[in-house]
Amino acid sequence: MISLKHPKTGKILEVDEFWLRYHCRCVECVDADTKQRRYNLFDLPAAVKALKLSYKSDQALLLVEWSDGHKANYDIDNIYNSQLDALISRRTSSTIYTPWNRSTILKHEQNLCFSLSALINNDDVVKSLVTSLVRYGIAFINEVPPTPTMTELAIRRVFPIMKTFFGELWTFGDRKDHADTAYTKLYLGSHTDNTYFCDAAGLQALHCIEHVNGEGGENFFVDGLHVVQELKRENPKAYELLCRVQVPAEYIEPGQHHRHTAPIIKTDPVTGEFVQIRVNEYDRAIMDTLPQSEMANFHGSLRALLELIREEANQWQLKLSPGTIVIFDNWRVLHGRMAYTGQRTMSGAYVQRTDFVSKARVLGIIE
Structure with missing residues (x-):
């Protein structure tokens, strides 16, 4: 181990010698174009040692001469x-994420809306939209001509579109094109999509193309980050159980059989911070991942979470009208729909999680 003193704080840090040698970022060790290492672990001696240490530039730089002949x-x-x-300190003290209930999100509603023309013509507006998606998990694009083509244009201005068995851009109403309750006029309770995928879509976009000769169909949204924090505060045992128990989900139709098992609440294994909520009562498969003796605790814990999700104060309800696209974080924000009458046509698309967070990093919103 090497003892280093931080010049700004005076803090002493014990650093593993091999770790320090392995993390040299000079042009000999890291390709300037690809940012990838030029060597692998076995190219370095296992017992590499620091022979000489010195400081320069007011101790802002550490110079090390290594036993393998490298100077870094x-x-x-x-x-x-x-x-x-x-x-852990950076992640847990971050203020970029704003948990919200209905009253909170209504205070910030003006930060969530962006016109299509501004989005197309100004890269700063793209950054503001992605920032809103990171901070609140939801954003709106207004003044979009109500056609699938313009829906696709608006989404692709910011993100590539994820392809699934639904297609890339999908248009749906109450025709039973797929074995999914969304393809009906029925009420849809709060849920996240793709719980049966190994990697659920990171974002979902919806655009009401038309709704004629009927009423209803109001959408509602719930911040999973907020309800998970409330559950952790009010019922830590239920929170711990839902972070731990594997819950299977399944989707079956001719030619398709998707199944995935994971906890309802996913946290970062290093920092413990919230990562994903995975709730969809419609896609729940047979619960065969727990002994029967533990089922009562599981269902009690799930009920506690669902009660928070169903609280009126946590649900933001609004009517999607032609010309407005809503984009929301499918790992964070639950969505649902009231039953409706008449003819209603929606366009929608998914964005992969990795493409969403990549865009946020490129724009300097997250690390």
Whole structure:
């Protein structure tokens, strides 16, 4: 181990020697174009040692001469910021995410809406929209001509579209094109999509193309981050159980049989922060992942979460009208729909989670 002193804080840090050698970022070690390492673990001696350490630039840089003949310069701040406690501190103290209930989101509603023309003509508006998706998990694009083609154009301005067995851009009403309750006029309770996929879509977009000769169909949204935080505060045992128990989901139609098993609440294994809520009572498969003796605790815990989701104060209800696209974080925001009458046509699309967070990193919104 090497003892380093941070010049700004005076904090002493014990650093593993091999870790430090392996993390040299000089042009000999990291390709300047690809940002990938030029070597692998076995190219370095297992017992590599630091022979000489010195500082320069007011101790902002650490110079190390290694036993394998390599000479490296390290930014002291980068070393300290690359430690586990620094990562946990940054993630858990982040203020980029705003949990919300209905009253909270209504206060920020003006931060969620963007016109299509501004989105197309201004890259700063793209960044603002992605920031809203990260912060609140939901955003709206207004003044969109109500056609599938313009829906697709608006989404692709910001993100690539994810292809599934539904297609890329999909248009649906109450025709039974798929074995899904969404393809009916029935009430849809709050849920997240794709719980039966190994990797559920990161974002979902919906656009009402038309609704004629009828009424109803209001959409409602619930912030999963908020309700999970409330569950953790009010019922920590239920929270712990829903983070741990594997819950199977399934989708079956001719030519398709998707199945995935995972906890209802996913947390980061390093920091413990919220990552995903996975709730869909319509897609629940047979619960065969627990002994029967533990089923009562599981269903009691799930009931506690669903009660929070169903609380009126946590549900933001609005009527989607032609010309407005809603985009929401499918790992965070639950959505549902009131029953409706008449003829209603919706266009929609998914965006992969990795494409969403990549865009947010490229724009400097998250690390």
